[in-house]
Amino acid sequence: MTRPSGQALTTLLASLRAAGEETRLRILALLAEGELSVSDLTDILGQSQPRISRHLKLMAEAGLLRRSREGAFAFFRIDDGAPGGALALTLARELDPADPILAADRERLASVRAARAATAQSYFANVAREWDRLRSLHVPDDAVEAAIEAAVGPQPVNALLDLGTGTGRILERLAPRASRAVGVDANHAMLAVARANLEAAGLSRVELRQGDIYALPFARGSFDLVIVHQVLHFLDDPARALREAAAMVAPGGRLVLVDFAPHEMEFLRAEHAHRRLGFAREQIIAWMGEAGLDCDLAEEVTAFDGGSGQLGVMLWRGRDPRVQGDFPLRQYDREVA
Structure with a gap:
């Protein structure tokens, strides 16, 4: 017991x-x-x-x-x-x-979950065509996910935060390695998709929250791993969002950021609400430095066959330089009132 x-x-x-x-x-x-x-x-x-x-x-x-x-x-x-x-x-x-x-x-819980999954799938079916069109422009998702896992490395994760969790795919890959895993997204409908996907994967204990990426409802330094996957290009103030994400990182923890390299596909602004057409390697490194992180990895993600697609995808990893001692993460993972 x-x-x-x-x-x-x-x-x-x-x-x-x-x-x-x-x-x-x-x-x-x-x-x-x-x-x-x-x-x-x-x-x-x-x-x-x-x-x-x-x-x-x-x-x-x-x-x-x-x-x-x-x-x-x-x-x-x-x-x-x-x-x-x-x-x-x-x-x-x-x-x-x-x-x-x-x-x-x-039995009734299973029925409720099945109904919730059907509703989520109906929403996603409505956006799937445009979703697939965008995905076809860059390297396959499995290559990006493999790059994220390589950047995270094999060590166990105590507390994981996935910002802009979307369908919950990154949580599906990384949550089984974490003692605590939390996904945040501003879109209620996407959280419904993520919840259904995670339940289908047997990960119903993962926490999902609707929240503002500029004002996250967690104490500073609550997570030893923060993921920001394809989020910044939707934001008016990506540097501010990156500072808020960095503030969530515990001493010695890491932030892994994935986004597009600079490009000129203007249709993404009008059709997909992109506010920024990618980010230069040096720009993210500078923002990480301003947020108190040391960028120790900045690389282009390529497909398993070496291709990169029309839209280049970049991955950056920032580390919190503070000395990691007996930091009591469990005491700091309470929500901010």
Whole structure:
């Protein structure tokens, strides 16, 4: 049995009281499978929205759950980075999965996820033609993903942040190596696609957040690996976004950035909302330096056959030069209020 970390007696009693009710235990069993919205839980448990919201509020206030906003939706997950969340996970894992009530809840959870995946796929089908057209202009995605993995290297990752996560593809590749993995995107519809893809890949514990890349909802230095993949060219102020991303990097951590090299494809501005037509190698290196990172890698990504496509793709890696000691990452990964 996995034991939660130590708590003061009064805190432990408050956590137990918050969890000690049938519906709340059912909610914890479901959230042990991954984050869910209030609407999801209402559909699965067959109870009213106010009642479900009250249960969630009590458990969040007791430190068992973490709440995040995504447009008009509120998503909840077990806060396994806090003592109350660790206790909640322990309680959820001690429940008998063969219990008829819990088994029925899991069946309805599967139906909710299937419906969510169908909705996400419908959205993506509407943009797939233009998406594929753009992808055909540069080196294949598998070559870019392989370059990212090579830049990350074989060492384990404690906390991973993927900015502009899109369909969640980078998280699919890297999240299995991370103790904690978080994806942020401004687009609710794309987050729905990412959530469906990650659930299909068995990665339902990955955190997805709707957020502003200029004002990220995390404490400074919370992540030892930050990925910014094909994001900067959409932004009015890419240097500012890079500074915010760099601020998330822990002492000794790394930031891997992938974007287009300079080009003259003006149609991308009008048809794909590109604000910048690529970035020079020296420009990103300079911005990394201004953000406090040492750029130790800047290379063009090529296909496995050596081709680079009409749109060149560049990869940069920046390292935080601060000495990495016994840095307690788990204490710094709380959201900014």
